[in-house]
Amino acid sequence: GENVEQHPSTLSVQEGDSAVIKCTYSDSASNYFPWYKQELGKGPQLIIDIRSNVGEKKDQRIAVTLNKTAKHFSLHITETQPEDSAVYFCAASRKGNNRLAFGKGNQVVVIP
Amino acid sequence: EAGVAQSPRYKIIEKRQSVAFWCNPISGHATLYWYQQILGQGPKLLIQFQNNGVVDDSQLPKDRFSAERLKGVDSTLKIQPAKLEDSAVYLCASSPLRGAGANVLTFGAGSRLTVL
Numbered sequence: 023g024e025n026v027e028q029h030p031s032t033l034s035v036q037e038g039d040s041a042v043i044k045c046t047y048s049d050s051a052s053n054y055f056p057w058y059k060q061e062l063g064k065g066p067q068l069i070i071d072i073r074s075n076v077g078e079k080k081d082q083r084i085a086v087t088l089n090k091t092a093k094h095f096s097l098h099i100t101e102t103q104p105e106d107s108a109v110y111f112c113a114a115s116r117k118g119n120n121r122l123a124f125g126k127g128n129q130v131v132v133i134p
Numbered sequence: 135e136a137g138v139a140q141s142p143r144y145k146i147i148e149k150r151q152s153v154a155f156w157c158n159p160i161s162g163h164a165t166l167y168w169y170q171q172i173l174g175q176g177p178k179l180l181i182q183f184q185n186n187g188v189v190d191d192s193q194l195p196k197d198r199f200s201a202e203r204l205k206g207v208d209s210t211l212k213i214q215p216a217k218l219e220d221s222a223v224y225l226c227a228s229s230p231l232r233g234a235g236a237n238v239l240t241f242g243a244g245s246r247l248t249v250l
Binding site for chain 2: 115120
């Protein structure tokens with residue numbers, strides 16, 4: 023099955039700086055790649071996603087880039103704010119299959 | 135729009151006891167998922183329903199876990215008997231059957247289980 027790995031496990035950034043989290047996947051048939059944000063005591067919430075026919079997608083301060091050849095995709099957060107502090111999970115799934123395989127998560131800490 | 139409702143939020147039991155978790159998905163969402171999230175790890179799919187039928191239960195430990203969605207709306211996940219390694223947060227999620235949102239899972243807040 024799909025194996026999804028995230029690096030680094032913990033990332034500390036100064037408020038206002040950028041944060042980048044990288045995710046690698048193993049299944050070349052995967053075509054849907056979402057990022058979820060999980061705050062303490064809450065369930066994961068989708069923040070951005072990308073499909074395999076697109077290389078980059080932006081939504082205000084967040085963006086996701088996909089490199090299908092290298093089988094990795096990254097989450098970029100610009101102008102980080104304290105409310106960006108959370109655990110971020112990447113995931114992947116195949117076409118026609120909503121079964122998401124999640125990575126282990128990255129703890130992002132934004133230092134005021 | 136109301137979110138995914140789960141109960142109870144917290145449960146502490148002794149090993150070998152049983153426990154049940156309940157989930158009510160977003161109205162109109164045909165697909166319902168149960169995920170297990172062990173501390174420090176990502177969610178792992180246990181079972182996926184489409185309406186009242188099981189789509190995928192390949193990672194459900196069927197000797198002790200069971201789940202049902204009898205009327206195609208709310209769902210119950212049961213563990214009997216519980217083991218120490220079952221301590222985790224059990225997340226329920228739902229998604230529409232078709233359209234652009236079919237891949238978008240909306241999660242509930244989860245039910246945290248501690249097995250002593």
